[in-house]
Amino acid sequence: MVLGPEFYSQDTAIVARLLIGKILVSTKGGHRTSGRIVETEAYLGMEDEASHSWRGPSARNSVMFGPAGHIYVYFIYGMHYCLNIVTGPPEVGEAVLLRALEPLEGLGAMQQRRGTELTSSLASGPAKLVQALGVDISDNGTALEGAEELWLEDDGTEQAVSSGPRIGISRSTHLPLRFWATGSPFVSKRGTPG
DNA sequence: GCAAAGATCGGCT
């Protein structure tokens, strides 16, 4: 089944945890590619100084203050995009960063886009999964439900989930808002724990 | 206006 707004409107940390095991599907560029989400991070509103939204709405983060279930894509480090899903009520500006996928469909297209044949390197990082699925800034602000190029599915898989501090940030580092599929070899490297 | 940091990755030591 395809997930709808009532799913994304829940508490952001809950959504981040529930997203582990769900399937992200892309048909961009005429290739069907998909992967199971194995790692996410929650980014909250003004109490979370690591979140783009903590100082309030701006030109870049405005999508975070829009409807839940929409996509927030941003450009970082001069060369990478990251993919987020807007969550919670619109006025607080919260979202979940997708950090890693286990590749399922369209391995050939992913290998071509990523320039590697190593399955464990195709989508094991936030910028990697964006590249593997052909996502770019044109997806910023689009809705997941009813989309023709990018959406999420639930195939009923039950997945054990671990949690811990987020990666690659310098503020609010103590918050345990990172979630990953316990024992999965497809999570991003810098987050070692099982 | 300018300077610095940033939710990263890949290559090299």
Add this chain to the structure above:
DNA sequence: GCCGATCTTTGCA
């Protein structure tokens, strides 16, 4: 484990 690539956004003058 460290470093450079590369450019947008933000903070401060």
